[in-house]
Amino acid sequence: xxxxxxxxxxxxRRALIPLISTSLVIWPLTGLGSPLKWGYAPNDPAPYVVxxxxxxxxxxxxxxxxxxxxxxxxxxxxxxVPNNRIDDALASHHINVICNTIPNWIEQPDRYQWSQVIYxxxxxxxNRLDQAPIHDLGSLSGAIVGTTLGYYYAPELTNAFNSxxxxxxxxxxxxxxxxxxxxxxxxxxxxxRRSAQYAIxxxxxxxxxxxxxxxxxFALQCVVSYPDPNWSRQVAEAIDSLVEDGTxxxxxxxxxxx
Numbered sequence: 001x002x003x004x005x006x007x008x009x010x011x012x013r014r015a016l017i018p019l020i021s022t023s024l025v026i027w028p029l030t031g032l033g034s035p036l037k038w039g040y041a042p043n044d045p046a047p048y049v050v051x052x053x054x055x056x057x058x059x060x061x062x063x064x065x066x067x068x069x070x071x072x073x074x075x076x077x078x079x080x081v082p083n084n085r086i087d088d089a090l091a092s093h094h095i096n097v098i099c100n101t102i103p104n105w106i107e108q109p110d111r112y113q114w115s116q117v118i119y120x121x122x123x124x125x126x127n128r129l130d131q132a133p134i135h136d137l138g139s140l141s142g143a144i145v146g147t148t149l150g151y152y153y154a155p156e157l158t159n160a161f162n163s164x165x166x167x168x169x170x171x172x173x174x175x176x177x178x179x180x181x182x183x184x185x186x187x188x189x190x191x192x193r194r195s196a197q198y199a200i201x202x203x204x205x206x207x208x209x210x211x212x213x214x215x216x217x218f219a220l221q222c223v224v225s226y227p228d229p230n231w232s233r234q235v236a237e238a239i240d241s242l243v244e245d246g247t248x249x250x251x252x253x254x255x256x257x258x
Contacts, residue, residue: 035077036235038065039095042080044194045174046202047255048100056080063251064099064118064242071238083150090225095188099222106223108245114250115222115239118248122151123215124209125197127179134172134188142206145187146177153190154216174199181208191205198255 040049040061050059056078069076081089081098087107089095099118105111112123125134125145134140149170152158160166169186171177177189178199193210200208222239225233242248 004084010243012014035067036065036072037094037096038069039081039089039098040074040078041083041100042084042100043083043173045192046200047198048192048195053082060252060255061099063254064239064248065097067242067247067251068097068235068238069129072235073239090223092223093227096226097222097224097239098187099239100220100222101223104217109223110136113224113229113236115224115236116243117219117221118239118243119252120219121192121194121216122217123172123190124193124196125171125188125190125211125215126178126181126199126200127211129209131187131209133209135213139165139213139243140188143167143187144185146171146180154237157190157215177201178203178205178208192218194255 038061038167040056042049042051044061046059048060050057050062054139056062062078065076079089079095081095086095086098086101090098090112091107099115103114106112125140127134131141137156140160142165142169147153147161147168147170149172153161157166161168169180169188171180171186174189174195177186177191180186181189182205196210199205200210222236224235224239226232226235242251
């Protein structure tokens with residue numbers, strides 16, 4: 001890791017300390033003695049998830065989990081769960097909460113408690129500045145597009161992949177896809193806007209374009225799973241309170257526009 005990235009990481013940590021303390025409004029959760037088991041998908045991109053030395057590092061997920069736990073007056077334990085195991089982890093209560101999701105991504109979503117929308121994001125197309133802007137699907141015809149393994153994209157784009165109009169190329173993670181794009185091994189890549197902005201700012205990649213075309217928009221939420229639905233409701237209400245009183249946007253500031 002370069003000294004620049006180390007310094008940026010230190011800046012995020014320093015910024016988080018006073019921000020987390022602003023959320024210390026206790027939201028009593030009666031009957032719950034054990035830590036809040038907060039799930040996260042290790043392969044989710046920064047700034048949503050950052051894994052350092054096999055543990056969750058400074059990230060939106062870490063900040064949000066601590067803020068909710070403090071509001072509930074509980075401790076929190078962060079548990080890694082691969083994306084293909086999230087449904088099982090919720091059903092078995094191996095985890096109590098996971099965020100950055102929507103009901104369509106969860107099996108039988110109605111059996112769980114959901115927070116309100118906590119923030120929004122979108123799949124957008126990234127390409128190089130020496131290429132033409134991407135305005136629509138037609139602009140991608142014949143292009144090799146970097147994608148996330150196992151990720152399901154908007155129906156319009158999925159149909160283009162299946163028909164061969166656009167060539168899908170799965171790559172391990174966002175930094176790998178950006179590197180392939182820079183070296184001409186990809187014509188474009190599709191990413192969450194917030195994650196792409198974060199990565200490009202951190203790495204100083206001023207020769208890449210974040211295109212305006214929104215492939216798919218996401219209103220992201222948290223899903224809560226406890227054996228007792230009353231506990232689930234209280235946790236969801238604590239998450240909602242961070243949105244409603246303006247604490248959550250404040251907590252996100254260190255991860256925006258780095």
